[in-house]
Amino acid sequence: MSAPSLAEGTKPTFAAAPWRERAQEALIPPLVALLVALICGDLLILSYGQSPAAVYRLLLEGTWGNAYGFGQVLYKATTLAFTGLAVSFGLRAGLFNIGGESQLAAGGFAAALIGLVLPVGTPLILALLICMIAAGFAGGVVGSVPAYLKTRFGAHEVIVTIMLNFIVLALLNWFIAGHLHVPETLHTPEIHAGVLPRLADIDSRFHGSAANLALIVAVLIASAVWFYLFRTRGGYDLRAVGLQPQAAEYGGISVGRVWMRALTFSGVIAGMGGINYVLGYKHYYEDGFASGAGFLGIAVALVGRNHPFGVIIAAFFFATLSQGGLAIHAFVPKQMMDVLQGVVIIAVATAVPEVRRILRDARKRSDA
Amino acid sequence: MREEGRGKGEEGEPGNQTVRALSVPPFPLPSSPVPAIRMDGIDKSFGAIRANRGASLEVLPGEIHALVGENGAGKSTLMRILGGLMKPDAGHVEVNGRDVTGWSTSEAIAAGIGIVHQHFMLVPTLSVAENLVLGAEPKSRGIVLDYKRAADDVRTLSNETGLVIAPERLISDLSVGEAQRVEILKVLFRGARILVLDEPTAVLSPPEVRELWTVLRRLRDKGDTIVLITHRLDEVVEISSTISVMRAGQTVARVKTSETTPGEIARLMVGREVSLSAGKRVQPSGRSAAPPPDQGLEVLNLSVMGSRGTRVIDNISFSVKPGEIFGIAGVEGNGQTELIEALAGLRAIFAGEILIDGTDISRSSVAQRHDAGLSHIPEDRHRRGLILEYTVANNLILGVQKDFSKRGIIDKTLVMENALREITSFDIRPPNALLAARALSGGNQQKVVVAREMGRTFSVLLASQPTRGVDVGAIEFIHQQLLEARAEGKAILLVSAELNEVLALSDRVAVMYRGKFAVVMPSSEASEEVLGEYMIGTKKGNAA
Numbered sequence: 001m002s003a004p005s006l007a008e009g010t011k012p013t014f015a016a017a018p019w020r021e022r023a024q025e026a027l028i029p030p031l032v033a034l035l036v037a038l039i040c041g042d043l044l045i046l047s048y049g050q051s052p053a054a055v056y057r058l059l060l061e062g063t064w065g066n067a068y069g070f071g072q073v074l075y076k077a078t079t080l081a082f083t084g085l086a087v088s089f090g091l092r093a094g095l096f097n098i099g100g101e102s103q104l105a106a107g108g109f110a111a112a113l114i115g116l117v118l119p120v121g122t123p124l125i126l127a128l129l130i131c132m133i134a135a136g137f138a139g140g141v142v143g144s145v146p147a148y149l150k151t152r153f154g155a156h157e158v159i160v161t162i163m164l165n166f167i168v169l170a171l172l173n174w175f176i177a178g179h180l181h182v183p184e185t186l187h188t189p190e191i192h193a194g195v196l197p198r199l200a201d202i203d204s205r206f207h208g209s210a211a212n213l214a215l216i217v218a219v220l221i222a223s224a225v226w227f228y229l230f231r232t233r234g235g236y237d238l239r240a241v242g243l244q245p246q247a248a249e250y251g252g253i254s255v256g257r258v259w260m261r262a263l264t265f266s267g268v269i270a271g272m273g274g275i276n277y278v279l280g281y282k283h284y285y286e287d288g289f290a291s292g293a294g295f296l297g298i299a300v301a302l303v304g305r306n307h308p309f310g311v312i313i314a315a316f317f318f319a320t321l322s323q324g325g326l327a328i329h330a331f332v333p334k335q336m337m338d339v340l341q342g343v344v345i346i347a348v349a350t351a352v353p354e355v356r357r358i359l360r361d362a363r364k365r366s367d368a
Numbered sequence: 369m370r371e372e373g374r375g376k377g378e379e380g381e382p383g384n385q386t387v388r389a390l391s392v393p394p395f396p397l398p399s400s401p402v403p404a405i406r407m408d409g410i411d412k413s414f415g416a417i418r419a420n421r422g423a424s425l426e427v428l429p430g431e432i433h434a435l436v437g438e439n440g441a442g443k444s445t446l447m448r449i450l451g452g453l454m455k456p457d458a459g460h461v462e463v464n465g466r467d468v469t470g471w472s473t474s475e476a477i478a479a480g481i482g483i484v485h486q487h488f489m490l491v492p493t494l495s496v497a498e499n500l501v502l503g504a505e506p507k508s509r510g511i512v513l514d515y516k517r518a519a520d521d522v523r524t525l526s527n528e529t530g531l532v533i534a535p536e537r538l539i540s541d542l543s544v545g546e547a548q549r550v551e552i553l554k555v556l557f558r559g560a561r562i563l564v565l566d567e568p569t570a571v572l573s574p575p576e577v578r579e580l581w582t583v584l585r586r587l588r589d590k591g592d593t594i595v596l597i598t599h600r601l602d603e604v605v606e607i608s609s610t611i612s613v614m615r616a617g618q619t620v621a622r623v624k625t626s627e628t629t630p631g632e633i634a635r636l637m638v639g640r641e642v643s644l645s646a647g648k649r650v651q652p653s654g655r656s657a658a659p660p661p662d663q664g665l666e667v668l669n670l671s672v673m674g675s676r677g678t679r680v681i682d683n684i685s686f687s688v689k690p691g692e693i694f695g696i697a698g699v700e701g702n703g704q705t706e707l708i709e710a711l712a713g714l715r716a717i718f719a720g721e722i723l724i725d726g727t728d729i730s731r732s733s734v735a736q737r738h739d740a741g742l743s744h745i746p747e748d749r750h751r752r753g754l755i756l757e758y759t760v761a762n763n764l765i766l767g768v769q770k771d772f773s774k775r776g777i778i779d780k781t782l783v784m785e786n787a788l789r790e791i792t793s794f795d796i797r798p799p800n801a802l803l804a805a806r807a808l809s810g811g812n813q814q815k816v817v818v819a820r821e822m823g824r825t826f827s828v829l830l831a832s833q834p835t836r837g838v839d840v841g842a843i844e845f846i847h848q849q850l851l852e853a854r855a856e857g858k859a860i861l862l863v864s865a866e867l868n869e870v871l872a873l874s875d876r877v878a879v880m881y882r883g884k885f886a887v888v889m890p891s892s893e894a895s896e897e898v899l900g901e902y903m904i905g906t907k908k909g910n911a912a
Contacts, residue, residue: 231778232776232777233769233776233777236762236778237769239758243755243757243758244751244754244756246752247751247752247753247754247755249714249734249752250712250734250744250746250752250766251734251769252733252734252738254733
């Protein structure tokens with residue numbers, strides 16, 4: 001063959017960017033965004049006539065500083081990890097799943113229903129498995145509706161998932177209020193089987209906190225999502241569709257099938273999140289337990305930059321803000337934390353690309 | 369408004385018509401009249417890649433100056449620095465004698481620099497006039513767009529320059545050639561007197577190219593300065609008066625066009641001898657035993673509907689035998705794109721049959737067609753051929769990812785071995801398998817696509833514009849690959865806007881005109897003149 005050979009002395013390589021560069025790019029931009037958020041927080045606290053240092057110390061003590069607070073952070077982070085992973089999984093295929101709220105609720109409802117149906121004394125592992133599968137299945141059913149409508153009729157998934165939130169939540173409310181509630185409440189009776197052990201059962205210092213083993217499930221699912229996205233053919237296809245649908249189609253990938261799979265599994269992941277409250281914390285389904293966690297998952301996915309492990313970290317961060325709001329309520333309104341959440345989201349959306357650009361420019365200058 | 373364009377900072381530039389190119393001393397001596405553009409010792413790096421290393425450029429006012437070089441030689445970077453899109457790491461830039469090093473895009477536009485990019489930047493849903501006035505809309509009563517004035521302004525400019533186009537037409541209705549006219553009008557409308565055209569002919573048919581040359585000559589005669597970036601040496605020779613050649617970030621030569629030859633320019637660009645004639649015909653080795661009659665690609669009575677309910681492909685039948693290259697020429701937009709997409713499974717067919725080695729694939733999916741032995745080099749590598757954010761290694765398995773995975777899990781070792789092999793044998797640069805495809809130059813991106821499509825098992829190859837926007841060295845290489853595949857007994861359908869490419873490679877050629885073949889003939893009987901007439905429809909032929 002008359003192919004020109006490579007220029008003398010050059011060999012093909014697999015050299016990715018040096019790890020130091022990659023670490024800088026991964027860590028510095030979010031840290032800058034955090035700094036921006038902290039400064040905004042300072043100004044807000046000062047406007048209430050309080051000392052920022054004192055308030056932040058309280059915030060840290062109330063969250064990571066004691067076992068109960070930390071347990072609450074873990075608990076809140078778990079639900080957010082599920083919904084954040086769900087949103088990011090859809091986004092990797094180029095689809096925006098806004099339906100986390102209703103998928104989460106449907107998952108919790110299904111888990112409670114199965115927990116009520118199973119007889120007392122069902123072996124724990126078996127009961128847990130069945131309840132989890134039920135939760136994932138229910139979330140997946142809710143997720144598959146927009147998936148099918150998009151693939152079959154081209155209906156935009158954002159519209160369908162938003163509208164489906166109203167429908168599914170109303171249906172669940174009707175079930176609970178009309179049929180399944182314990183009198184005087186809006187929740188089901190306690191489940192008979194499938195109760196997830198709490199962390200307090202393992203380490204008594206967590207006593208009183210809601211943290212439970214659903215956390216482990218969340219981390220396992222994040223790992224599974226990572227493996228699927230970056231190691232399997234399905235993940236290769238899914239990311240290809242998300243990046244360039246026309247090139248994916250050219251490469252023999254069925255775009256519709258990938259959409260179907262991505263939105264359905266996004267729903268499965270969000271639905272599994274229901275076990276944290278139902279199996280791990282209250283042991284019953286209560287109307288409105290999901291309120292906000294589904295939507296906050298969008299922010300978690302954004303701040304976690306759609307990477308499974310980034311999502312876990314972001315979930316911890318938002319959980320800390322949420323729990324921290326309770327800790328500082330005596331000094332400043334806890335709604336301040338909602339404001340800070342907003343600031344973080346805006347800071348990440350704007351500062352991260354900008355800081356990354358500055359980093360790259362600086363590197364270019366030092367190379368030249 | 370246009371008259372102000374040449375304004376500021378152009379002392380000592382009297383009667384540029386008289387001091388035109390012919391008095392240019394050979395590189396690297398400085399020239400005596402104040403040059404329109406003078407760039408000197410330009411350095412520009414992107415990470416470890418040094419795009420410009422002491423590059424220089426000197427363009428005299430009122431000349432057409434060709435800037436040539438392989439992909440990745442640094443031409444575009446140099447022009448981006450001129451247009452203020454980037455700042456050089458070192459060196460300086462003078463325009464009309466004024467030092468403007470590190471200026472901004474708005475300063476460059478105000479000083480009359482106009483860059484016509486390779487990829488059109490027009491709003492498809494707006495009219496020609498609306499696109500031209502975008503950002504500087506004439507308004508009546510301060511708020512309402514004065515549409516009539518905009519249209520009149522466009523018509524005046526259009527008549528002045530010979531860039532004829534109706535201001536009311538929507539961009540989405542224009543052909544590629546017309547859209548390019550709008551792009552040129554756009555920069556002229558903003559008062560540009562120094563025009564930079566980046567690969568303007570890459571998407572044009574021969575008649576459109578001739579029209580463009582007429583316009584450029586007219587602009588030059590009015591005193592405008594033109595820098596033409598191109599790969600096509602015949603064009604360079606036809607239109608330019610001076611040529612600057614870049615190689616590996618440096619300007620290696622500046623010569624008068626009248627004193628050089630295409631062969632010498634090619635040698636300067638690549639740094640070695642290149643054959644320009646697409647290689648001597650390799651005779652297919654396996655011709656002794658005639659292949660079974662149903663082998664290769666067979667298309668029967670194919671019709672495809674376009675987006676507006678018309679037949680973009682109208683009852684076409686043809687076959688491509690193993691060991692044969694069947695070339696399709698034609699002005700772009702006559703159904704070539706739709707034909708290839710229909711064959712590849714990317715567009716539904718209305719009627720007809722498509723067979724590969726006797727198997728009917730008319731209704732098969734893209735993946736099933738791959739399995740039946742179809743390989744496809746798509747015309748648009750950015751949209752279809754590559755996933756730009758994926759690494760080179762991952763792009764090299766697109767479409768064959770199945771072969772690189774076991775039980776659904778991608779075998780990284782296999783992927784990397786494959787990448788190593790293809791990078792080496794196709795000389796993909798930089799030779800880094802983990803670089804994102806986006807970071808490669810156009811020619812090297814195309815090599816990734818060609819390497820992948822040639823590397824898989826196939827019996828029929830659809831090669832659509834296989835050398836578009838690719839440099840001379842890579843064109844030669846890709847042509848050799850096609851000829852070798854032909855010698856190995858593959859059936860190859862070649863679609864190209866380059867007439868000479870179709871003629872040099874094909875055994876038989878067809879001209880597509882309005883969804884039909886205007887003519888099919890052995891390429892030994894065809895010539896550019898003959899095919900050209902069928903392409904523009906002045907001659908209607910035997911196959912219609």
